[in-house]
Amino acid sequence: xxxxxxxxxxxxFANEMQEGFLKNxxxxxxxxxxxxxxxxxxxxxxxxxxxxxVFGVEALVRWNSTAFGKLVPPDQFIPLAEATGxxxxxxxxxxxxACYDIAALEQELKRSLQISLxxxxxxxxxxxxxxxxxxxxxxxxxxxxxITLEVTxxxxxxxxxxxxxxLEKIKSLGIQISMDDxxxxxxxxxxxxxxxxxxxxxxKSFVYTIDKDETSAKMVQNIITIGKNLNxxxxxEGVETQEQKELLTAFGCDRFQGYYFSKPLNxxxxxxxxxxxxFYM
Ligand code: C2E
Ligand code: MG
Ligand code: MG
Ligand code: MG
Numbered sequence: 001x002x003x004x005x006x007x008x009x010x011x012x013f014a015n016e017m018q019e020g021f022l023k024n025x026x027x028x029x030x031x032x033x034x035x036x037x038x039x040x041x042x043x044x045x046x047x048x049x050x051x052x053x054v055f056g057v058e059a060l061v062r063w064n065s066t067a068f069g070k071l072v073p074p075d076q077f078i079p080l081a082e083a084t085g086x087x088x089x090x091x092x093x094x095x096x097x098a099c100y101d102i103a104a105l106e107q108e109l110k111r112s113l114q115i116s117l118x119x120x121x122x123x124x125x126x127x128x129x130x131x132x133x134x135x136x137x138x139x140x141x142x143x144x145x146x147i148t149l150e151v152t153x154x155x156x157x158x159x160x161x162x163x164x165x166x167l168e169k170i171k172s173l174g175i176q177i178s179m180d181d182x183x184x185x186x187x188x189x190x191x192x193x194x195x196x197x198x199x200x201x202x203x204k205s206f207v208y209t210i211d212k213d214e215t216s217a218k219m220v221q222n223i224i225t226i227g228k229n230l231n232x233x234x235x236x237e238g239v240e241t242q243e244q245k246e247l248l249t250a251f252g253c254d255r256f257q258g259y260y261f262s263k264p265l266n267x268x269x270x271x272x273x274x275x276x277x278x279f280y281m
Contacts, residue, residue, distance in 0.1 A: 028084050030067045031077055035090060039064055042097050043264035046273065047116065047235065047257045050249060054277060056114025056148065058257060059098035060264050082122045091123035092132050099140040101267045109274060116148040116178060121155050124163070130170060144174035150201065151177065153185030164195065171196040178235070183223060193230065199255070200227040204238020207258070211243045224252045 034040055041064065044057035063072045081087040095117055102115050123129060137144060149170065155163060167177055178199035179192075183206060202223060209216040220236075227234045236248045239258030248256065265273055 024080060026067075027072075027077065027080055028086070030065060031063070031081060031086065031090075033067070034063055034065060035086075035093060037066075039066065040090075040093070040097075041266065042094065042101060043266050044098075044101070044270045045257055045264040046262045046270075047114070047255060048261050049256075050254055052261075054113070054274060055255075056116055057102070057270065058116040058150070058264075059094065059102075059118070061094050078120060082120055085122075087120050087122040088126040088128070091120060091126075092136075094118075095133060096136050099136050099142055103140040103142055105267065105271055105274070108271065112143070112146050114146055114148055114176070115142070116150050118150045118180065119155075121152075121158060124151065124155060124166075125158060130166065134173075145176075148176040148178050148199065150180040152180045153182070156191060157186055168196050171198075183219070189226070192226070197230075197232055199233040199235055202234065202236045202253070204258070207236050207238045207244055207248070208240075210247055211241070217247065220248070221251045228252055 041062050043060050043062055045060060046054045047056040047058060049055050061074050061078070063074070063077055064070075065072050078087075078090075081090045098115060098117060102113060106112050119129075126132075133147075134144075136142075137147065151167075171177055176198040177196060178201055179195075179197050180201045181203040182200045184203045200223065202220060206216055206220050206223075210220055211217070224234050233255055234253045235255035235257060236244075236253050237257050239245050239248065239256045239260045241260055244258075245256060245260060262273060
């Protein structure tokens with residue numbers, strides 16, 4: 001009986017694995033088509049300072065899939081693009097679209113905005129990464145000073161002798177570096193000290209519990225203290241309530257992003273949002 005049960009569950013497991021496998025193959029094919037058929041688009045989430053002024057936006061990719069009949073979340077297809085070698089190409093498309101969108105918006109508003117771009121590991125490790133980015137900035141007439149690259153701690157599992165000098169080169173060109181989802185990945189405080197990082201982004205999982213759980217609040221407080229001692233900006237992501245915003249401000253956080261201020265917006269909605277609110281040069 002037991003062995004039969006094990007066999008059965010092994011069988012079910014194999015089926016499930018195969019289903020997952022087939023699902024991924026289908027999704028990979030669909031993603032390739034989606035890139036060609038323009039099913040991907042960008043949304044932009046405002047980032048605000050302590051005065052409530054919008055100083056920048058984070059560019060976030062969306063996939064409105066006709067094949068799946070719904071929006072597929074980036075948490076699903078970015079890892080797939082990473083695993084299947086599609087990422088450098090998809091990453092380039094994302095950067096290009098975001099830069100064109102924001103350049104057009106800046107022209108219309110006669111102001112400049114900081115653009116935060118998420119960089120995946122495989123995209124960053126691509127030998128043409130920096131060259132491609134600089135070409136896009138050139139084409140769109142955007143300044144390096146207005147670009148922030150959001151990297152995650154997972155990047156630092158890769159060859160440090162390649163990553164650190166490249167980050168330094170990027171920084172020397174005026175591009176800002178932000179450490180995304182800080183506190184959730186492979187991290188080392190001593191590494192933080194050696195890296196040319198301008199901004200720490202506190203992950204929304206900490207922000208979410210800050211007003212509910214004292215340990216969480218203490219951790220956030222300490223992260224902020226460390227970051228500020230290293231002369232970094234501290235941006236809290238996933239701020240949803242006024243209480244969270246006030247606590248974070250009291251702890252010394254100087255930048256905010258989250259539904260409390262605005263959800264991610266398509267470019268038309270972002271333009272309307274910015275026209276109706278004060279923001280910086
Ligand atoms: P992330 O870079 O940490 O982005 C923040 C995520 O939090 C976004 O989810 C955003 O929509 C969501 N968010 C913002 N404010 C709030 C809030 O107040 N409450 C809650 N619950 N969520 C909030 P999204 O757009 O689904 O993206 C998920 C992840 O997918 C991103 O996390 C990033 O790792 C990846 N991703 C998204 N767009 C890109 C992209 O263009 N390139 C790359 N490489 N990765 C991307
Ligand atoms: Mg991000
Ligand atoms: Mg984040
Ligand atoms: Mg995150």
